[in-house]
Amino acid sequence: MDGKISHKASTADSVVIRFAGDSGDGMQLTGTQFADTSALMGNDVATFPNYPAEIRAPQGSLFGVSGFQVQIADHDITTPGDDLDLLVAMNPAALKTNIKDLPPGKMLIVDADSFTAKNLKKAGYETNPLEDGSLDAYRVIAVPVTTNTRNALLDLGLDNKSMLRSRNMYTLGIIYWIYGRSLDHTIAFFHKKFKNKPKVIEANTRALRAGNIYAENLELIPTTYQVRPAHLGKGRYRIIMGNTATAWGFIAAAKKAGKELFLGSYPITPASDILHELVKHPHFRVKAFQAEDEIAGVTSAIGAAFAGDLAITTTSGPGLALKGEAIGLAMMTELPIVIVDVQRGGPSTGMPTKTEQSDLLQALYGRNGESPIVVMAAHSPADCFDMAFRASKIALEHMTPVLLLTDGYIANGSEPWRIEKLADLPEIKTREPENRDNWMPYRRDKETLARDWAYPGMAGFEHRVGGLEKEEGSGNVNMQPLNHEEMVRIRAEKVRRVAKDLPRLEVEGAREGELLVVGWGGTYGALHSAVQNMQSTGRKVGLAHFNYIHPMPENTADVFARFDKIVVCELNTGQFFKVLQFEQPGHKYYKYNKIQGLPFTVTELTNRFNQILASGHTIEA
Amino acid sequence: MTGEKKYTYKDMASDQEVRWCPGCDDYVILRSVQKALPEIGRNREDIVFISGIGCSSRFPYYMNTYGIHGIHGRAAAIATGVKLANPELSVWVITGDGDGLAIGGNHTIHVIRRNVDLNIILFNNEIYGLTKGQFSPTSLLGQRTKSSPFGNIQPPFNPGELVLGSNGRFFARVSGNSAKEMASIFIEAEKFKGAAFIEVLQNCVIFNDGAFDKYNDKKTRPDNQLYLEHGQKMIFGAERNKGLRLNGLKLEVVTIGENGITEDDILVHDAHNPDPTLHFMLVRLESPIVTGIIRAVEEPTFDQRFTQQMEARMAAVKEMSFDEFVMAGETFELE
Numbered sequence: 041m042d043g044k045i046s047h048k049a050s051t052a053d054s055v056v057i058r059f060a061g062d063s064g065d066g067m068q069l070t071g072t073q074f075a076d077t078s079a080l081m082g083n084d085v086a087t088f089p090n091y092p093a094e095i096r097a098p099q100g101s102l103f104g105v106s107g108f109q110v111q112i113a114d115h116d117i118t119t120p121g122d123d124l125d126l127l128v129a130m131n132p133a134a135l136k137t138n139i140k141d142l143p144p145g146k147m148l149i150v151d152a153d154s155f156t157a158k159n160l161k162k163a164g165y166e167t168n169p170l171e172d173g174s175l176d177a178y179r180v181i182a183v184p185v186t187t188n189t190r191n192a193l194l195d196l197g198l199d200n201k202s203m204l205r206s207r208n209m210y211t212l213g214i215i216y217w218i219y220g221r222s223l224d225h226t227i228a229f230f231h232k233k234f235k236n237k238p239k240v241i242e243a244n245t246r247a248l249r250a251g252n253i254y255a256e257n258l259e260l261i262p263t264t265y266q267v268r269p270a271h272l273g274k275g276r277y278r279i280i281m282g283n284t285a286t287a288w289g290f291i292a293a294a295k296k297a298g299k300e301l302f303l304g305s306y307p308i309t310p311a312s313d314i315l316h317e318l319v320k321h322p323h324f325r326v327k328a329f330q331a332e333d334e335i336a337g338v339t340s341a342i343g344a345a346f347a348g349d350l351a352i353t354t355t356s357g358p359g360l361a362l363k364g365e366a367i368g369l370a371m372m373t374e375l376p377i378v379i380v381d382v383q384r385g386g387p388s389t390g391m392p393t394k395t396e397q398s399d400l401l402q403a404l405y406g407r408n409g410e411s412p413i414v415v416m417a418a419h420s421p422a423d424c425f426d427m428a429f430r431a432s433k434i435a436l437e438h439m440t441p442v443l444l445l446t447d448g449y450i451a452n453g454s455e456p457w458r459i460e461k462l463a464d465l466p467e468i469k470t471r472e473p474e475n476r477d478n479w480m481p482y483r484r485d486k487e488t489l490a491r492d493w494a495y496p497g498m499a500g501f502e503h504r505v506g507g508l509e510k511e512e513g514s515g516n517v518n519m520q521p522l523n524h525e526e527m528v529r530i531r532a533e534k535v536r537r538v539a540k541d542l543p544r545l546e547v548e549g550a551r552e553g554e555l556l557v558v559g560w561g562g563t564y565g566a567l568h569s570a571v572q573n574m575q576s577t578g579r580k581v582g583l584a585h586f587n588y589i590h591p592m593p594e595n596t597a598d599v600f601a602r603f604d605k606i607v608v609c610e611l612n613t614g615q616f617f618k619v620l621q622f623e624q625p626g627h628k629y630y631k632y633n634k635i636q637g638l639p640f641t642v643t644e645l646t647n648r649f650n651q652i653l654a655s656g657h658t659i660e661a
Numbered sequence: 662m663t664g665e666k667k668y669t670y671k672d673m674a675s676d677q678e679v680r681w682c683p684g685c686d687d688y689v690i691l692r693s694v695q696k697a698l699p700e701i702g703r704n705r706e707d708i709v710f711i712s713g714i715g716c717s718s719r720f721p722y723y724m725n726t727y728g729i730h731g732i733h734g735r736a737a738a739i740a741t742g743v744k745l746a747n748p749e750l751s752v753w754v755i756t757g758d759g760d761g762l763a764i765g766g767n768h769t770i771h772v773i774r775r776n777v778d779l780n781i782i783l784f785n786n787e788i789y790g791l792t793k794g795q796f797s798p799t800s801l802l803g804q805r806t807k808s809s810p811f812g813n814i815q816p817p818f819n820p821g822e823l824v825l826g827s828n829g830r831f832f833a834r835v836s837g838n839s840a841k842e843m844a845s846i847f848i849e850a851e852k853f854k855g856a857a858f859i860e861v862l863q864n865c866v867i868f869n870d871g872a873f874d875k876y877n878d879k880k881t882r883p884d885n886q887l888y889l890e891h892g893q894k895m896i897f898g899a900e901r902n903k904g905l906r907l908n909g910l911k912l913e914v915v916t917i918g919e920n921g922i923t924e925d926d927i928l929v930h931d932a933h934n935p936d937p938t939l940h941f942m943l944v945r946l947e948s949p950i951v952t953g954i955i956r957a958v959e960e961p962t963f964d965q966r967f968t969q970q971m972e973a974r975m976a977a978v979k980e981m982s983f984d985e986f987v988m989a990g991e992t993f994e995l996e
């Protein structure tokens with residue numbers, strides 16, 4: 041389970057979009073606008089128009105479909121791209137003729153209003169693909185484009201046909217929001233092109249804005265994580281999104297542990313998809329409970345853990361802040377819960393749809409009192425499965441809350457996942473006591489210091505837990521000075537001993553040498569590619585990517601000692617850098633940080649690595 | 662799941678020393694619960710007490726059952742998780758006016774709205790006890806407290822109104838010094854399927870002594886408290902000659918034998934009426950204050966709906982193993 045998936049160059053810094061619709065839908069114009077705006081924003085652009093062969097093909101028919109493909113990138117590109125990241129289909133015929141080029145897991149935007157019985161028939165669909173489950177593999181955004189466009193323009197006094205001509209601009213507005221493009225260039229274009237038609241300018245501007253606002257309110261997130269399956273090991277695969285993988289990892293863990301899975305959650309971007317996935321599976325005895333707030337999400341999970349379920353809660357940064365006190369209660373009562381934080385751009389409400397790694401310090405220290413818990417991070421969409429499974433295993437076997445960090449980038453990205461059979465996954469052994477003679481609720485395992493898990497229904501083990509300091513063993517309330525100090529140390533030591541069960545920290549690339557690149561979480565793809573690039577130029581550069589942050593793998597110090605310099609790369613101002621300086625002192629640390637709501641690009645990483653290799657002393661990022 | 666074991670109230674007490682102020686009504690409530698539990702026919706291992714923070718919330722430590730002393734305001738949410746994890750359990754929530762109506766107000770209204778099958782006992786002493794005497798959401802307007810030296814300017818909640826306003830199906834109110842009435846109401850609450858909410862008028866001898874004397878004191882109670890029983894006339898008074906009747910849209914206190922009023926004019930209590938209009942009027946009444954089980958209307962509970970939906974899905978998606986599930990849909994083989 042710990043073998044890292046090797047990616048070829050992460051091409052996450054490029055995006056391929058195809059606009060497809062009826063020849064009268066203005067797809068060429070839409071695509072050109074997107075390309076021009078992107079070029080003005082400094083991207084390299086390659087486009088590929090695809091007109092219908094028949095100039096006057098009947099509306100809505102398969103041969104009347106017109107397409108326009110754009111690839112944008114921050115590096116030189118020569119092709120409009122192979123696999124699409126986003127397909128826009130303005131009607132069923134456009135969907136039918138283009139869907140084959142959209143890999144599973146990617147985004148599909150359709151005008152839901154155009155999926156009428158008549159249009160479906162023209163496109164040769166027997167059932168409505170929006171309803172029959174045939175598009176389940178994609179991230180489908182079905183927008184009533186026609187209705188919404190009409191509503192936006194209602195008071196302009198245009199006839200229906202003229203209003204509907206702005207559907208393409210409504211759609212473009214959506215896409216501009218997803219990819220953070222400015223509307224200015226396109227609005228200026230309207231003014232030039234429709235100089236003497238103020239109503240048309242107004243209609244198109246309004247439609248563009250309305251679509252833009254619609255996407256903002258839906259908090260649509262691009263699906264850009266892209267890997268090539270070329271270097272994957274043997275086996276059967278499927279394409280999986282990070283949030284789905286997280287959900288499935290928990291289902292697998294519950295099955296393996298012989299427990300029911302309980303989720304207490306409150307909707308929040310970009311974590312809600314885990315809730316959306318888990319509510320689909322009551323047949324696996326998954327109990328997904330949408331609570332009234334973040335606090336009820338985590339406290340209901342604590343209740344469920346007390347009552348014998350594998351209990352989890354899912355959230356993002358702001359929600360984690362609200363859950364802090366309750367996570368402290370779970371730590372104090374030593375109950376097994378897993379908290380998933382799908383990180384997004386902070387602080388405060390920040391940038392909900394953008395990715396960042398800025399919750400690390402909150403995850404480690406964001407609770408009152410001395411309250412250490414296990415903190416770990418998934419490094420790619422498929423890895424979310426393993427990490428969710430591992431987090432559950434650790435929580436149940438060590439009787440501790442575990443906080444699993446993912447981020448918006450890997451949560452919404454997708455990649456091939458080697459399908460795991462339940463039988464091949466590690467065993468999970470839960471800690472129900474059997475002998476009730478002299479049993480005590482805070483009796484501990486000698487090796488791990490984990491306490492027993494006795495829950496309601498088990499006769500003879502009735503006991504009370506709570507947030508007040510307790511006496512070691514009996515668990516009775518106890519505020520004696522020395523007992524408190526002992527308990528604080530025991531709880532910390534218990535978490536530290538989890539390290540014995542963790543896989544060793546692996547180094548990719550050079551095993552020793554000039555520079556060790558250190559990362560954690562969702563930056564793995566870019567760091568991996570950058571280190572490969574460095575290697576190919578003959579430099580002795582290695583990558584140590586952390587899945588486990590607290591506790592750290594036991595061989596961390598050994599790995600670090602083998603390199604002259606260490607650079608810690610994170611999408612924050614240097615949070616892991618701070619932790620490492622403190623916990624792994626005596627090394628020469630550099631850092632590379634980016635706080636733009638965007639993932640690393642390979643180019644900027646290699647530039648920075650070369651700069652560090654050339655320098656004699658620490659350079660601030 | 663019914664219990665086969667027989668208990669006395671002593672079996673329900675843990676070995677922990679009870680640490681409330683001498684004379685506090687909390688002792689009476691604890692004893693009433695311990696007396697009621699042997700009557701509900703449940704095994705001790707199937708009973709869970711969950712509290713938040715406050716004087717009342719130490720309660721679980723004193724019960725020889727399963728229990729959680731939670732964090733401030735969150736008992737109802739913790740209890741929801743317990744109940745969904747194991748719907749067979751008898752789950753009790755112990756809370757106070759600060760815990761359940763201030764910091765935990767959101768969970769209180771939602772647990773009632775959803776109708777989770779819990780027994781919720783609100784110790785209402787109209788003050789913060791544990792933090793030493795600040796006003797609470799049920800403190801009276803003008804009340805002088807540690808945090809309102811010039812008089813409280815925050816109008817209070819009436820817990821009954823809040824419960825009914827949240828579509829509460831079961832609401833009872835009872836004097837904190839009346840062990841017998843409490844025990845019988847607790848037994849009824851346990852029998853009731855759904856969120857059963859009991860407001861106890863609990864005297865805090867230290868910070869708000871005498872707040873309920875008018876209603877709870879032996880001498881003044883008869884003329885100021887009307888204890889309702891389903892199917893019985895709404896009659897009260899030291900001479901049992903006062904009663905309630907409906908005059909237009911208002912409840913009116915009348916005296917039997919005066920102005921031609923006979924017993925026939927007095928309302929009969931119907932706790933099972935789905936229409937809460939009269940229940941609202943009753944919980945709002947101040948003179949007399951109305952106690953007993955004011956409303957008890959059963960509806961499917963949240964945990965029932967939850968379990969039913971799960972079982973329906975299990976029947977619909979027959980026998981799909983996890984391995985089959987992950988293989989379903991588009992997969993591909995790599996060499």
Ligand code: SF4
Pocket residue numbers: 680681682684685686687716786790791864865866867868
């Ligand atoms: S402070 Fe008041 S409520 Fe708290 S234990 Fe003492 S008397 Fe009872």
